[in-house]
Amino acid sequence: VDDLDDNTGNYRTFQSLDGVVTADMRHHEERKRMELSSGGNVSESLEVKEEENCEDETENQITVPPLTIFSKGRTLIIGPDIEHALDIGELLTEKGLSCTLCVPTNENSELSISRTGALDVIEGDSVSVSGSFGGFTITAAAGGDQKKLPALFGNEVGFFDLVLDLQSTPSYRGKQLPVGYFAPGDDEILIDEALAELPEMKGRFTRPQFTLLNENRCLHGRSQKHDCRRCLEICPLDAISSDGRRIAFDPYLCQGCGGCALVCPADAIRMQSPTQEEILSALAARLSEANVLEDSPPDLILYDRNIENKTLRTMIAATGGSPVFFEVDEISRIGLEVLLAALTNGAGSVTLICGQEKPAPISQALQRQVELGKTILQGLHYPTDLLRFIIHQAERMEPEPYILPDKTGSEGPARLLIPPASFPFGHDKRTLTCLAASHLFKVSGAHQSSIPLPDDAPYGAVVIDADSCSLCMACAGSCPPEALRADGDAPRISLVESRCHQCGLCMTACPEDAIRLQPRLLCDFAAADSPVVAREVEPFNCIECGEPFASQAMINRMQEKLSGHWMYSSDRQIRRLRMCRTCRTQDALTAGDFR
Template identity: 30%
Template sequence: MSDSITRSQTVVNRKAREQALQALQAVTVEPTSLVNYQSRGRIAVIGDQLAQEIAPRLNERLSPIVILTRGAEEPGAPVVPLGGRELRIEGYLGAFKLALGEAGRANAETLAVDLILDLSPQPLLDRGMTPPGYYHSSGEEDQIAAVIEEVAQMTGSFEKPRYFDYDPSICAHGRSGKQACTRCLDACPADAITSLGETIEVNSYLCQGGGACASVCPSGAIRYVFPSLKDGLQRLRRLLQVYREQGGGSPVVVFHAASDDPLPDRLPSHYLPVAVEELASVGMDSWLSALAYGASRVVLADGGGMPPKVARAMREQLTLAGEILGAMGYPQTAIRLATHQNLHQEGAGAMPGIEAAAYSGIGGKRQSIYFALDHLFAQAERAKPMASLSAGAPFGTVYVEQKACTLCLSCVGACPGKALQSGDGELPQLRFLEANCLQCGLCTRTCPEDAIWITPRLLFEAESRNRLRTLHEEQPFRCTACGKPFATRSVIEKMRSKLKDHYMFQSERALKRLTLCDACRVVDIVQDQEAMGGDVDGRLRQ
């Protein structure tokens, strides 16, 4: 009897999955802009004797030049001997630059090519994702033949999607000359991201859409737009909605990279495959939303194509997601990474049946995460009020040592998430909104008194998370001449303490001048013969 029920549910699940996948494909996705490449077919073939053998085979369609790493020159294609010089490669399809030798030396030269065929034993570009137009072959004839056939087609105009968008105003990379968050730089397998000091720059031509940058970004400053988060969540919501409406049960959302090997045949009937550009392009906002929309599990199917940098970043994000789910009383393994070989090994870890969420993806990354968390927390039966998180988590609180804090508010100016705020009245205050805290550490690096520190955690109650609370406040210090409030007492005391031995503040009058507001200070200086270096009427002393 139970076997027949199981078979019946399997049939229902398959039909429901078919309808759900059709509904997913029907969701309109906003197109992204395109990045264009131009190639004229100039190709550098780098290697030894083998390079000289291969280059003439490219003559029909391309214009090869050999960068000869060792051996004697032979006819067949132009040759540039490396001659022991260092070789550096920069660029991408249509705009590669090969720098030979040390800049400024007589033997230094730079070559411009459109394509590179690297026949070195190990790739000269050691990246998880190499730039378009760069090819490496180990020397096997079958592989070389396939590469030659591919590069021969690489002339003319080419285009690819622009995978990202970037908002420097909320980037936590740096402020006030201090550097903090480097998550995107550390995770990018294409070396497409560089630091500009307080912001970053993404090279659209080098970016291959790995997506790890967007997944690890704590603020959502880098956003994946192929598809956008809004469209991606709309597709997920529609997929699970139709699956339920058609009677499907225990849905498992399986994210997989379109560029990886295909998923195994005969997936379980309740597995719903969702193809994405790259596996790391979906992060915690999508994973948690899938659970909130009714998925019993989320599986990230790794077909073996993830570069080490990306795999490391994904594991860190999965650990964070597990800590959050565990604190709410849900299985920590409801979101897991699996190879294609162990994709079917479910074991324990399915979510309990919950009412499906209906929120859309309108808003940023953090807002989507909070939408999902609020929905899951509301239906959790054994949730704690707070999750303690590992170091590096993008949620947390701030503590201030009130005896050390002078309310200079340097931390407020440095905070990219506007979690730290000044008071809105006459009373000097430092206030904190925990929902906005990125745990980037810019406040701790900026504070001149070392009075502030951060601790990762996540408050589940939205009211507590969004409550603006005061970390420190003082009565304003009033000008001793006119009574105008212009600082805090701790600031004045700190200034007097630090400047009392300075040669310009040796007189009592000069030291007292620190207790005056700007306007009264100017008046006092003008009336002070010693400060002016002469009489009040401006005549200099002889």
């Protein structure tokens, strides 16, 4: 197998080079398998935008069933002080919970379990807890011996429904505590709150599943050199795992923060309960109501349920008009597409407020979304302070007020009154971003629709070096969203820029190092969503019959690769490479060297 190309006529069928399998042939055969498995023609389906819209609508209609969790009230109490833990355990036992204590051992003691009154007591060090509400497991050690809890309980159930951790540093393995894990430390107020809430968490519970994964879009596991791990790295609960080829979600651990969908460049992860469409529809309705009451577009304040509305109102001093406060369940559900869509649906400015308690990877990802939005606004000659990102520090007693952007645009050109857009919110986030940017471009008066973006942006184009490219089509075969594709009646690669995620898989696959990425946002949506020729050459004609069957670059490449091959050792055999399949076969039979 090599990376050569051997195509004929319309460059969608391929000839055999006497047993040599080319990269283009592999690509062609893969497409044939896709056509057979789908029952249709892949190339034709890609050319019909209406079918893609139907696919998006179908995906939006997919729902996942809710989770059912049974909690029998088995509660693990982890504490440094056995007397304090016993008092709390007895109190919770009176309220109907079945409690087990976990306390430190004496030095060099063995890991053991005993019983004090109605309570089981585990003595061990290096306690580690994993799992989620209704299924927490514990590992502990003593005297250098590490054991899981089932080894102590024999045949009894070795997991807990709830955990009350009284240590200064919680024993949970993840970066963020899940539902059902209470870690008040030694704070008496927080302990009292936990003691009041724990008995209520016994019984049968249902809650929604928050994530919907489209494996066909996912970039993970497609390349060892250019593997995408963004969702795995940002998840604060380790609810996402990988087997090396594909990712999987633990729906019981996932709390729906939305960080995975926020950083996914391929829009392979979509959030449910609520969906993005539901958030944007509610947001647009609020802005529409506010615009009726105000003379100018209101400033929009986005925050989540962890920040009190009253606190925000005392911290934000508006410079005119009344801001619109919009609460979401998780602030990390707000990405670039929501920020730009808000500006195109009546918001004069958008301020994103992130609580200080958010994990650093999530707050950093949110800030990158805002910075990316500012880059787009700057490219369209809008004031960049129409988008702001603020980390709310709850411990401030007398904070300085957050000043909203000046409506006169003192640091840039006067802010335009943007007429509302009319595009629906049911699209994926990439399409929403492009539609919103296209609307902003149309009303901005800017002449340049292409805006350069940072290197890590998931939008852009692909540039192919004409001097190096041999049109082997390996890039088209490696592109998951088929932003690059081979089509037409000539040696040609076309690019649909709106589909390009800048994942770099095409660069990895290219044997000629002829591809480079060009991160940018093309604000002309019609142009971004239409195929453009990225590389095209005149066909090479058979030297015997004149039939076009390859490109000159590919002929040169084949001659170079097969130089010295035993099947192409003579001048006549080398000349045969410049013939079409029919003429090549006839010449080999005539020469008598056909094997």
